[in-house]
Amino acid sequence: MQIIIVVSNLKDWDFNIEGVEVITAKQYLTNPKYPALKNAKIFNLSRNFKYQSSGYYVSLLAAARKHKAIPSIATIQDMKSSSVIKILTAELEANIQKSLKDIKSDKFTLSIYFGKNLSKKYDSISLQLFNLFQSPFIRAHFTNSNQKWVISNISAITTSEIPDDHKDFVQAAAKKYFESKKFNVPERNTKGYDMAILWDPEETTAPSSEKTLQKFIKAADALGIHAELITKDDYNELSSYDALFIRETTAVNHHTFRFAQRGQADGLVVIDDPESIIKCSNKVYLAELLKMHKISAPETVIIHKDNMMLAPDILGYPIILKQPDSAFSQGVTKAVDEAEYVAKVNALLEKSDLIVGQQFLQTDFDWRIGVIDGKAIYACKYFMSGKHWQIVTWDKNKTAGRYGKVETMAVEQAPKGAIKIAEKLAKLIGPSLYGVDIKQKGDQFFIIEINDNPNIDTGVEDAFLKDKLYTEIMQVFLKGIQKSKMA
Structure with a gap:
């Protein structure tokens, strides 16, 4: 992968990083050499990111050229909006x-240089x-109001805004960042692709165990896909992959959803995709x-405060x-x-304006049908x-469960x-991977729910x-990868 730093x-740029090309914004925008580049990553350190400035156009044209720009146009816009900053953080x-x-x-x-701060105690944040x-370089401003810290502003900064006593640290941080494995992989052959499998090593109710994930990796390798495990801390590496497979419990207000969104925006094949997670x-x-x-489906009523006694x-x-x-049967x-x-409805309505009430169907088991790409x-x-009455009995802390037996056929x-x-x-939701739960009464079948990111173990x-x-x-x-490469 070719690494290019763009400056005004x-x-x-007064740092010495081997293997990194440094050019001006004017060169990137006007030299015919750069649109022709394949597999390039652009680190945009222009002095100005205002709308229609040269810095703005560097990130905009990088997207058109299928280069990976940091910051992207989306990130530039996100930093300008206090409401977006509040949501994302x-x-x-x-x-x-x-x-x-x-x-x-x-x-x-807080000054952040390639994800690092001079003080190690701020490395995590x-x-x-x-x-x-x-x-590459970010400055985050925090204010303390009513004994609570909030982010008031986040902005990209240029090298001219880096204090002199920070520059040795920045040199080391940049060198370590560019020497990391993601920038030193050999050029892929024409049949080779890369997949990221997102997981959480600490998750107790993960949809797949580590042993199972190794089976996915082995199967991918046999098809010419190099798959590797990543965690939520690898968000900034997503653009270097061709596919993202989420094997961590998903939710909309969660990093799994942001990974799905970013992966889809970067042109990766994503399972499960953001729309599937939402639905x-x-x-x-x-x-x-x-x-x-x-x-x-079992008889169902959408319950709200005005109709709760009708259900x-x-x-x-x-x-x-x-x-x-x-x-995982929690929240049910x-x-x-x-x-x-009345007690349980009122408690649930404290969290959501609408909840679901459903007829109870007593059965000894639920069918779980795994579907991918509509099959x-x-x-x-x-x-x-x-x-x-459920397939899992949770402990009081909702952290461990006792499951019933499973028969697979x-x-x-x-x-x-x-x-x-x-x-x-499944076809109404999308082409991703789903687990459809169904109850059977005689010859009749009733949908209970559909899950993205279903258990496979x-x-x-x-x-x-x-x-x-x-x-x-x-x-x-x-x-999906082959189709995306032909587009």
Whole structure:
């Protein structure tokens, strides 16, 4: 990968980094050599990023040339909006308070150089902000109001704004950054592609174990895809891959969603894509989708403060109550009488203006049909956990669960009605990887929910197909990557 640093004036870059080309913004914009470059990464250190300035055009034209610009046009715009800064940094709230708790003044400025700060105690927050606002040099301004630190402003800075006593540190940080493995990979052959698999080593309810992830990596390698595990701290490396496979529990207000958005914006094949995460994570949306397309589901009512006492007349007791963005059976509860119903509905409505009420269907197991690219690839029976009414019984802290047994079979052995309804719903969501949960009563099948990022684990979902399951999923990635390269 060719690394190019773009500055307004060559005198602006006074660091010695081997293997890095330094040019002016004028050269990048006007020299015919640069549009013809393939696989280039542009570090834009122009003095001015104002709309239609040369610095603005460097990042804009980099996108048109399929170069990877840091900062991108999107990042430049994000830094200008205080509301966007507030939204993007909401997840960093706890780390901000922890990192700045010992500062006595009401204002604090953090200088970030390639994700690093002179003080190691700010490394964590510096890396997180660098991942969110990718620019070589960043200055973040914090203010303390009512004993709470907030970000008041974030901006990209140029070398001229770096204090002299910081420059040795900046030289070392830049050298380490550009010498890292992501810039020293050999030129790919024509059949070789790279995939990032996002996971959290600390997650207790991860959709795939590390052992299973190694099976995905092996299957990818057999198809000419080099796959490797990344974590949320590798956000700034996304653009160097061809595909992103998310194997961490997803949510909209979460870094997994930002990874999906950034990957899609950078032209990667992403599973699961941002739209799938949005649609699958919200049970209110699912209820409306099923109704519009006349897909069988248990009787369902969207509950709000004005109609909460009507739902029991329609659904009867017991009633299943669902928080719209619940996952892994968490945020799903059962009310057996009016007193319990009122208490639980009021608690759920404190978190969301709308919740889902659903008719309770007692079954010994739920069907789980795995679907990718519109095609069913595995079929499981998830049995209820002990005498519980769900497939998992959670402990009081919701951190560990006891699961019921699972029976896995060939898709051809599962009821045709279950496969048909699962594939129909999946195609309405998109082409990603989904787990469709279905209840069966006699010859009738009822959709319970559809999950992006479904569980796939060794000895469970792969019990019938074994290694072939991982190959089938990687083949979908390969087809998508090849298609994107031809576009």
